[in-house]
Amino acid sequence: MNANAHWLDERRAEAANRFAAQGVPHRRIEDWKYSDLKTAIDGANDDATLTPAVTGPLTIEHLVIRNGAEAPDWVRLHLGALPLNAMASRSFAQAREVHAFRVGATDVADRLHLVFEGAGSAHVLIVLDDGAGLTLDETVMPAGFSNIGVEIVVGANAQLTHIRKMPRSDAVQVEEYAVSVARDGVYRAHLFNGGGKLTRAEFQIALAGENAQAHLSGVSVLGGQAHADITTHITHAVGRTTSTQLFKKIAGGKSRAVYQGRITVEQGADKSDSRQTAKALLMGERAEADLKPELEIFADDVKCAHGAAVGDLDANSLFYLRARGIPEAEARNMLVRAFLEEVVAEILDADIRATVWQAVEGALPGAMAP
Amino acid sequence: MLDIKNLHVAVDGKEILKGLTLSIGAGQVHAIMGPNGSGKSTLSYVLAGRAGYEITSGSIAYNGEDLNALAPEERAAKGVFLAMQYPVEIPGVTTLTFLKTALNAQRRARGEKEVDAMTVLKTVRAKAAALKVSEEMLKRALNVGFSGGEKKRLEILQMALFEPKLAILDETDSGLDIDALKLVAEGVNALRNPERAMLVITHYQRLLDYIVPDRIHVLAGGRIVAEGGKELAHELEAKGYEHIVGKAA
Numbered sequence: 347m348n349a350n351a352h353w354l355d356e357r358r359a360e361a362a363n364r365f366a367a368q369g370v371p372h373r374r375i376e377d378w379k380y381s382d383l384k385t386a387i388d389g390a391n392d393d394a395t396l397t398p399a400v401t402g403p404l405t406i407e408h409l410v411i412r413n414g415a416e417a418p419d420w421v422r423l424h425l426g427a428l429p430l431n432a433m434a435s436r437s438f439a440q441a442r443e444v445h446a447f448r449v450g451a452t453d454v455a456d457r458l459h460l461v462f463e464g465a466g467s468a469h470v471l472i473v474l475d476d477g478a479g480l481t482l483d484e485t486v487m488p489a490g491f492s493n494i495g496v497e498i499v500v501g502a503n504a505q506l507t508h509i510r511k512m513p514r515s516d517a518v519q520v521e522e523y524a525v526s527v528a529r530d531g532v533y534r535a536h537l538f539n540g541g542g543k544l545t546r547a548e549f550q551i552a553l554a555g556e557n558a559q560a561h562l563s564g565v566s567v568l569g570g571q572a573h574a575d576i577t578t579h580i581t582h583a584v585g586r587t588t589s590t591q592l593f594k595k596i597a598g599g600k601s602r603a604v605y606q607g608r609i610t611v612e613q614g615a616d617k618s619d620s621r622q623t624a625k626a627l628l629m630g631e632r633a634e635a636d637l638k639p640e641l642e643i644f645a646d647d648v649k650c651a652h653g654a655a656v657g658d659l660d661a662n663s664l665f666y667l668r669a670r671g672i673p674e675a676e677a678r679n680m681l682v683r684a685f686l687e688e689v690v691a692e693i694l695d696a697d698i699r700a701t702v703w704q705a706v707e708g709a710l711p712g713a714m715a716p
Numbered sequence: 717m718l719d720i721k722n723l724h725v726a727v728d729g730k731e732i733l734k735g736l737t738l739s740i741g742a743g744q745v746h747a748i749m750g751p752n753g754s755g756k757s758t759l760s761y762v763l764a765g766r767a768g769y770e771i772t773s774g775s776i777a778y779n780g781e782d783l784n785a786l787a788p789e790e791r792a793a794k795g796v797f798l799a800m801q802y803p804v805e806i807p808g809v810t811t812l813t814f815l816k817t818a819l820n821a822q823r824r825a826r827g828e829k830e831v832d833a834m835t836v837l838k839t840v841r842a843k844a845a846a847l848k849v850s851e852e853m854l855k856r857a858l859n860v861g862f863s864g865g866e867k868k869r870l871e872i873l874q875m876a877l878f879e880p881k882l883a884i885l886d887e888t889d890s891g892l893d894i895d896a897l898k899l900v901a902e903g904v905n906a907l908r909n910p911e912r913a914m915l916v917i918t919h920y921q922r923l924l925d926y927i928v929p930d931r932i933h934v935l936a937g938g939r940i941v942a943e944g945g946k947e948l949a950h951e952l953e954a955k956g957y958e959h960i961v962g963k964a965a
Contacts, residue, residue: 667818669792672817680817
């Protein structure tokens, strides 16, 4: 075994230790109080490896790294280097292979499709070189228990647009993204979530260089007993960094929509600008939404705005539409779509916007059913 | 066309209308005037079918049919239109899309053929010009960022588009300056015809200088307390509600 491979062993062992020290998160851990993962997986400890289906242009370097294999410097530099949470550490320790992608500056506007289907653990590293551009189109169709860890490095002046679509399932799915954005880099994420037995997408984002930006938006459309948790933690590590977040949720039936968003503005990160909005419409009498924006500000000169609201469809609007001849069910649909419109409109690419609307349309009947 | 008999309406268990009787025939324009809190808006909402307005006794017959048995959308399809005092803003729905959806929903309910987007646009454009509703307004989200006058003009545009049999105008003059008031009144007058009945609800006589009614009813304390021709408006303006209401009591 050469020194290179030995290094990978060590990193994975560290990750395994980190996970072992914390264990499977449960509701007595503050960050997980709305999502009791331990109860949801009920002792199941699937150690299968989940291999993503990958399609993308050949110009994007794609390595599958297993223990004992050689890894180039860029992998050694970045893999496991970002701070990983318990479950991201678990995915790194459990998955028997790491899929590493590197996008060079000449690959601008390339599109990479990743499809995760089924149960097991997967770990992915995506590195955008300085000045690179990529659209990451991710689809998650989980079954059983799936645990994915994704490390994303956005280089200086690089742009990553990340689309994540997860239709409704009965699975337990935890996906944790650790993202760092360098100077003038932009990370955009647009999520569609149909929920599952328990699903959680967690984003740990570090805005590490001046003018780095992160823009997150997402729609959750939940019905039945679906549970979908979106948790974000954006750290403005240096000044003149910008983050925006806009999340909207439709919760029907007995579903539960969770949003936890923490913003940390570190000392000296002056002129940072952060905005976060989370809104939920409860369509079912037994549906629940927990929206928790949080600010930790250690700098003086910053702009931070946040808001959260949980409500029902506006009775005035509903009456207005019905008084104009629009039947109640159609009027409710119109208002729900109108509520989500603002979020989907954040997606710049018209084709992607259309596919997200398609996913929303597919999930709406379930969320609107009593 | 509209026969209201001894109507009692309660909101949250509190009686607001206390035996209102009113009859409007096709081709007529009637006005309801009354002080604040007399029950004017309650009357308009109960006619349009808003939830929470409970008819405790009395009846509303619309072309012989019990109006109270119909959902708001059924009333609209049958030709009842309420121009609202406070048109709602709905972000995320463009005005033109809303107009098309509403028009086609009404047509569908009546068993008529739906009209395509292009035809709706042409029809709307033709009617919008007279009301100074711009192309840009039609592209904006429904009533979002519209001024008070723009909102009221859009209400009248809807009335022109849906061609109702019974139009109820609830405080259409509120919040309008004199130019906007004239514009709206002209729009309404253009829609007067022998098949259409109108009920104009207002606090002030001013609107009735421009939309001249056939008959005026004074509403106070949930009942009609005085009735008369168009000259009654001027008497009210000159002497105040208290004079008339006091005389009736």
